[in-house]
Amino acid sequence: MxxxxxxxxxxxxxxxxxxxxxxxxxxxxxxxxxxxxxxxxxxxxxxxxxxxxxxxxxxxxxxxxxxxxxxxxxxxxxxxxxxxGSNPKVPWARLIWNGWVVPKHQFLGWLFAHGALRTNDRVVQFGMDIDDSCFLCAQATEGANHLFFECAYSKQRTGTKMQVGVQAAVVWGAMYHIWHERNKCRVEGVITRTGKCSEQIIEDVKARIRGQDFQHMPKAQINWLRQKNLYVMVA
Incomplete structure (x- = not known):
């Protein structure tokens, strides 16, 4: 620009x-x-x-x-x-760049999609002499796929089927907080219990939902949010 x-x-x-x-x-x-x-x-x-x-x-x-x-x-x-230029639209664009996902979570998801997170496996490739094991579980090499989908810490999360937007908000929110916990563990050597971390993810998603235009939202979708305990009344 x-x-x-x-x-x-x-x-x-x-x-x-x-x-x-x-x-x-x-x-x-x-x-x-x-x-x-x-x-x-x-x-x-x-x-x-x-x-x-x-x-x-x-x-x-x-x-x-x-x-x-x-x-x-x-x-x-x-x-x-x-x-x-006229670059083709990538298949993950709608999952990350949609109005339901918190912006800072979108950025983390964007880095993940481009393979640009500086996980330990990539740091070793840069020539750094470090232990490349996962900070959260110490059971495998820390790569992006391991950290978010294979790590014992990440697998403790449960979820339900959701509409595309809200599901993406939860997925990228979870990835953001896992990455945050990984960095905190690296610096401070402590890990937040998974239950508290999950609560923070839900609060972030609710805060994002609070900013949606409910006046023009179909009633069925509002009912669905109520069923998932994600609907937040705005004063």
Whole structure:
């Protein structure tokens, strides 16, 4: 998004917009050089060098001096979409990025989906000479799959079938708190009892549910939340 915002300045120069700033750039930097071929000097202002770097990234989106994004005029939103590209939607997107899941739990789930959690097995791969056993059970190598689905501590949790959104909120909430307990155990050497940890997961989910729009929620869904003891009246 930052590049897209800077891209607006790049586009002003490309289209030779009649503004004081563009005229100043023409006189002090470009000095008759075509914007497409311009390269800043090493001692140029760092902000100007940043604008020029973004210009290089956006060059494929221009035909002559005109932004050529599907025949549309330049816009920050359009530039952002162009920079982002059309990557296929990953299958786990709806499980993590939905309105039921607590944001900090979403982030942990996102890291897990990308295999980016710094569990002991990955730290060893980085070249660190450490004990790679699981902090919570000390019975196996600590990897993400073990920590959340195979560890004796994690298996003590029970659950029921839920609608996709709430189920995802519970799953990622559980993963978040397991990860939190793992880090606390690593630093402090103590583990919270699983019952208390489960209570915190449910409280987090209830807090998220409290922010939902119940006025437009189907009655059947509200009844389902009541049955699961997850429906929270808002004063």
């Amino acid at each position: 930052n590049k897209a915002m800077v891209g607006r300045l790049v586009n002003w120069i490309a289209e030779q917009k009649n503004t004081i700033w563009v005229n100043w750039v023409q006189q002090n930097y470009l000095k008759g050089t075509d914007w497409k071929d311009y390269t800043p000097s090493a001692n140029s202002n760092w902000v100007w060098r940043r604008i020029c770097r973004v210009k290089q990234e956006l060059l494929p989106g221009y035909t002559n001096r005109q932004w050529d994004m599907q025949g549309k005029e330049f816009s920050t939103a359009g530039c952002y979409e162009w920079l982002k």
